[in-house]
Amino acid sequence: MIKMQQTMRWFGPQDNVKLIDIIQAGATGVVTSLHQIPVGDVWTIEDIKERQLMIKNAGLEWTVVESLPVHEEIKRASGNYLQYIENYKISLQNLADCGIKIITYNFMPILDWVRTQHNFVNQDGSKALLYNQDAFTFFDVFLLKRPNSENDYSDSEKESALKFGSQLSEEEKALLFKNVLLGLPGSKINFTAEQILSLLDNYANINNEKLRENLIYFLAEVVPIAEKNEQKLAIHPDDPPFSVLGLPRIVSTEADLKNIFEAVPSTANGLCYCTGSLSADPKNNLEKIIADYGNRIHFLHLRNTIRESETIFRESEHLNGDVKMERIVEKLLLLMNETKISLPMRPDHGFLHAVEEVKELYPGYSLTGRLKGLAELRGLEMGIVYKLDL
Incomplete structure (x- = not known):
């Protein structure tokens, strides 16, 4: 066996x-x-x-x-x-x-x-990882402001993301930013906006x-x-x-x-x-x-x-x-x-x-x-x- x-x-x-x-x-x-x-x-x-x-x-x-x-x-x-x-x-x-x-x-x-939330609360109070496309789109277009990112999403997707983001406090926006840019496994260091935008440039073509x-x-x-x-x-x-x-x-x-x-x-x-x-x-x-x-x-x-x-x-x-x-x-x-x-x-x-x-x-x-x-x-x-x- x-x-x-x-x-x-x-x-x-x-x-x-x-x-x-x-x-x-x-x-x-x-x-x-x-x-x-x-x-x-x-x-x-x-x-x-x-x-x-x-x-x-x-x-x-x-x-x-x-x-x-x-x-x-x-x-x-x-x-x-x-x-x-x-x-x-x-x-x-x-x-x-x-x-x-x-x-x-x-x-x-x-x-x-990549996840947008690291502490989704289950019914029993335990916490789980979650990916929300509206949250990610809001991060990409409106927080990170990746050049030309708006071209990757439809008008309805951007509208839905903006609606999602409008309900977030400044603290919640900062947490979303941190969650998405989590560093490599085993590392406790997150990417910064400057770092990630520079790295993204390398993949432009x-x-x-x-x-x-x-x-x-x-x-x-x-x-x-x-x-x-x-x-x-x-x-x-x-x-x-x-x-x-x-x-x-x-x-x-x-x-x-x-x-x-x-x-x-x-x-x-x-x-x-x-x-x-x-x-x-x-x-x-x-x-x-x-x-x-x-x-x-x-x-x-x-x-x-x-x-x-x-x-x-x-x-x-x-x-x-x-x-x-x-x-x-x-x-x-x-x-x-x-x-x-x-x-x-x-x-x-x-x-x-x-x-x-x-x-x-x-x-x-x-x-x-x-x-x-x-x-x-x-x-x-x-x-x-x-x-x-x-």
């Missing part, structure tokens, strides 16, 4: 969630990154082994790298991008030499995941086709290293799976996945199967993605969302939302027992519960919310194993 490896994300020694908390939550593995190393620099064997030993001494295993970040110059194919690709290859080799085989990354320009071309070039360079070392690269889908700030998006749809996998056919070129990101576009068929690309799925992010309207979606309980999690987990278990490969899984974007409100935590990464999600997913898996008699 092949079951999922139960892991939890850890942001390193500075994380207020400690390794002892993670092992007591029932996880056996840790998903982490060397956040202290500037993006684009080489991850040395010494640095990797130091972090590995810290995790091992806590009774856990460093299961998945999340993420080995891709430098913006690689995404733009500009500046020192060739050197950054060489650095990436060296880091991959060093990770392989340390026995780490699964590496997650994303190819989203500038911003990682890069559309979806060009960004896809740059991704495929990058993969053609690094996948042979991963393949040689029996490593698996797992690209994370865009979150949300549509353009923000006029930036290109190329890992949002089933067609996007098809393009990426056909261009670089090695199974070392794979997917981080994130149910939350993919389901935010209701046109994506999550079960079909498993059927079509099961041999490309190397890492699982299991979370759920609820779409309140065409313009608003929010994180929901792991087992209650638009994603039919019981069907997803069943198909994943059948896949694993067919391939004889146990996929690492982590619960994602848990609620913030009252017991942890006083702690400084990265949004979506409270311990209690993820512990609850992990326990629910573990119970769901056990029930399906019993049902299928695996």
